[in-house]
Amino acid sequence: MRLLSYLLPWQFSPTACAVFALAATLYVRGMMVLRRDSIHVGFRRPFVFFLGLAVNYAVMQTYFDFLAQHMFWIHRLQHLILHHIGPTLLVLSAPVPVLRAGIPGPTWRLLSKPWVSGPLGWLWRALQHPLIAPVIFVGLIYFWLIPSIHFTAMIDQRRYLLMNWSMLIDGILFWWLMLAPREAQGAAAMRYGPRYIVLTAVALPQIALGAYIALTSKPLFSIYAICGRAWAISPMLDQQLGGLLTWIPAAMMSAVGGIVVLHHVLAEDRRALAREVGAEANAAASASAGAVA
C-alpha cells in the first residue's frame, strides 16, 4: 500500500498521462504494423525506448515529484533525467521509423499537408540549427536557475510544469541533433565534426554554473527554506549536491555524446569501405565476365 502511494502521481497531470500514453501507444502500434510487413524491431530498441519513457514518467508523475519540489538536489537530479538522460535513451532507441509506422494513415496525411508541414518544418529547422540548439539548451538551464525565476517556478504549479516540460522537450530536440545518425536527420542533418564543437560548447557553461552553485558559500535558492525541505538536511549541503549534479554528470553527458558520435563516424567509414570493396569486386567480376565473353 505504501509502495503504491510512492508510485502514484504526487500531482496528477492529465497532459503528462496523455503524452506518455500516446507515445507508448504509437510505438506499440508501430511495432505491430511493422510485424505485419515481417519487419521485426527486436527486443533491444523497444527496451531502450520504454526505459527512456519510464525514467521521464517516473520523475514527473510519482512521489519523486514531491521530493523534487522540496529538495534542491533532487530537483537537479530530476532535470538531469528530463534534460539529459531520458532524452538520450529515447534518441538512442532510434524510435522514428517505429513511431512513424504507428501513426495512422489519415493523421499522417494531415501532418503532410503543406499548411501543417510548412510551419512545422520551419520551426523544426530553426530549433535544430547548430547555433540555436545549444543556446536554447544552455539558456534553459541558466534561465530556470536564476534565483528569482526559480522561486516563481517552484511556487507556481503552472510555471513548474512549464519548466519541466521545457526541459524534456528541449532535451529530446538537442540530443536528437547531437546523437541521431546523419542519415536519419533528414533536412536538418548535422555533420559529425561540428557536433564535437557543440558538445564541448554546452559542457563548459554547465561546468561553470554547477561549480558556482556548489562552491558559493551562501544559500542561493530561498524557496526550499520557505516551503520546507523533504527531509532534514543542511541547506548548504543540499545546494552543494545540487551544484555537483549540474556540474559533473550533466557535463559528462557531453563525453557520452562524443562516444556515440564516434560510433556513427566509424560506422559510416565501415559502410563506405564496404561499398568501395564491393564496387571493386563488381568491377573485377564484370571484367572477368567480359574476358570470358
Place this chain on the structure above:
Amino acid sequence: MNARRATRALALTLALGLALCGCTQRQLGHHLTDVSGLVAPLEFHMTDQDGAPVSAASYRGDVVMLYFGYTHCLDACPTTLATLADAIGQLGAQGKRVRVLFVTVDPRRDSEPVLKRYVSNFGPQFVGLRGTRAQLTDMIKRYRVSYHYEKPDANGAYEVDHSSAVFIFGGRGRARLLAQTGAPAAVLAADLRQLLERT
C-alpha cells in the same frame, strides 16, 4: 542553413526569452514577496478548533494569513504567530477583518481542544484548523509546502519540520503576499492595511 533563416530563428528565441523575463519574483522590501497570480487561491476543507467544518468560503471578505505549524513547536510557530498578532494589534479596529488560519501538520497530537487552547493565546482573530490526512495532503499540495516528522525521543515526543511561509490572501481569496520568517510586524501591518483598503 541560410543566414536569413538563422536570423529569424534567433529573433524568435530572443522574443521568447524576453517574454519569459516577465515572470521573475517580485520582492517587496525585506521578507515579503508579491505572489499575486503565482500561489493558488484560498481553498480548503477542514475542521476549526470548535469542531465545525469550515472552508475558504467561511472567511470570504476577510484578509487571511495562512500558516502551517503545530502546537508543540518550540520556536518557529510561537514567534511567527506572535509577530502576526503584533501586526494585527497595530491595525486597531481594522484588525477585526484579518484572520490567521493556523493549520496543524500534527493532527495526531493537536486535537481540537488543544488547538483551541493554543490559538486563544494569540487573540480572537486566530483560527486553528485540523484536517484528515487527505484534507491536509490536499492543502500542502495546493500550497506546495512540506512537513515531516523527526524521530521521537524516549518519551515519544517528536518535532515536526515544516514550511515557514505565511501566505496572505485578499478578501476574495486571491493570494497576494508571501511573508518569510523575520518579516517585521510594522511592515506586515502596513501591507495588511493596504490589502484591507483594496477589499
